[in-house]
Amino acid sequence: MAMGILAEVTGSLGSIGYGLAAIGPGIGVGIIFGQGVQAIARQPEAYGLIRQNMLLGFVLTEALALIGLVAPFMFGQ
Secondary structure (H helix, E strand, O other): OHHHHHHHHHHHHHHHHHHHHOHHHHHHHHHHHHHHHHHHHHOHHHHHHHHHHHHHHHHHHHHHHHHHHHHHHHHOO
């Protein structure tokens, strides 16, 4: 019985893999911007530096999401 269920899932393993890979960057982006807004509220005069570091962290985190999008298609074949 369990083998039949596994055979049905194999068609969309790439999309399942990307969905799981998108969880981490999604949480990371939320933490980055949440803490960034809190830092700007505490120290408004450092807005430029905080914003720059926030955007850099966002870009690096989104790069992980793009790798997670491409990896299942590269290694799945």
